Amino acid sequence: MNNIYIIGVGLIGGSMALDIKSKNKHAKIFGIDTKMSHLEDALERNLIDEKATYADLKSADLVVLSIPVDKAVLELPKVLDVISDSTLVIDVGSTKGPVCKAVENHKKRRNFLATHPIAGTEFSGPKAAIHQLFQKKTNIICEVEKTAFKLQEKALQLFSDLGMRIRYMNSEAHDKHIAYVSHLSHISSFMLGKTVIEKEKNERDIFDMAGSGFESTVRLAKSSPAMWTPIFKQNRENVIETLDEYINNLKQFKSLMESDDFEEIFKEMQNTNHIKDILKGIA
């Protein structure tokens, strides 16, 4: 695959471009983006070789659709409309149900592979793109059986080149589980940041007291609202369910404190402590 088109040259698309180029000297990377400043940045940083438009996509071997999920459901059908029969199109969004649904009856459905690379940072845009972002990370592939076999093979080669391990899932299970291990974390972090910032309005210097533990728990509150609002919107029901359970657990913890049941609070923490073992291997 030598003709590569990245639609949305941000953290994910840009990082993928970097690794593809360093692996394949013959690859030519074209960038498509609604933000001209992103394209200029991407050119300057050698993420892409040239700017392009949808009209050029017919010569693409690979199209990476790396834009916010609300835009992806609108753009993916247009992309499939113009590609050739041998083009592979992948998306990289954090929700998989809506994007699969958007093209379920498209005549080029078999050219599309729905993926979610579990990779990223709290930063966004072409300036955030880095080498080897995907190394040893998980890529979740949804509804693989709906993609042409030959294009599946090409995609697997690409992900192998990027250093990723693969997990297969249906898009419904993906959206349900990812709400727990990713979407909820972002909300807990944003609301933690909000709670402390609200306090800080009255109490100066409070952040002088913050250490690396606080930094770690609110890191995700630096994330892009433009990227995350549509994710929450598309995964609304699952996210509300996780929020319900999280809020109930917090309320229960609070009521244990109110009733001075610190023995039970100890046990609560002890029961969750084995997250140590679970987390081994992540990050």
Next chain:
Amino acid sequence: MNNIYIIGVGLIGGSMALDIKSKNKHAKIFGIDTKMSHLEDALERNLIDEKATYADLKSADLVVLSIPVDKAVLELPKVLDVISDSTLVIDVGSTKGPVCKAVENHKKRRNFLATHPIAGTEFSGPKAAIHQLFQKKTNIICEVEKTAFKLQEKALQLFSDLGMRIRYMNSEAHDKHIAYVSHLSHISSFMLGKTVIEKEKNERDIFDMAGSGFESTVRLAKSSPAMWTPIFKQNRENVIETLDEYINNLKQFKSLMESDDFEEIFKEMQNTNHIKDILKGIA
């Protein structure tokens, strides 16, 4: 200060011992701990030079009390009972009101300085001790006026040797603010871990989908229940207040989602995004 006694040779006490030794070749470090295995570990790792008991404390220049906060309020008066007039005693606990109250009328109150080094990791015990843990971290000193001037000076020299910057506060303000920037983060993290682990009972492989974002938000759920239960107990009212505000913010976010007000959700996240700037310089 050459005769140094560390009571509780864990992450904080052990790390302090390491830095004191590397700064002062004449320092002799004595370890006191209820866990014999910790003392053995500390000797083996050269955190301490010798084991000791309370009876030896009369020859101490410096005593570092680095034990859980419920133990600290009981042990500190006993330590003050046996030290000499020129001994400096510091504690390092995450709550400051109760420990100050425990010795407010002690005849050796002026030998004690209440401190809270905002430093640490999610790990504990002598094996977690590391060099330069305190470098560029904040140390909060409470009720400094109650400590003898000469001993204040010695303490400031010590903290300067450790590379720390100093903030002064009364213990009431400390306990109130630290609930926001530290204690709440631990609960949010533990409850996030709990919420996901509960789910995992039914849904296997969910953690395969977790990335570095999840790891970051649940990192503090690895923390020691034996250390944290007494902190929550001693700072009960402040912590309940932060939990109330955090739960309310989460509920409000949930109700915005339920009413499909994603414009407002975008704004919520945007308003919290400037945590980026606030966090610069932390960690």
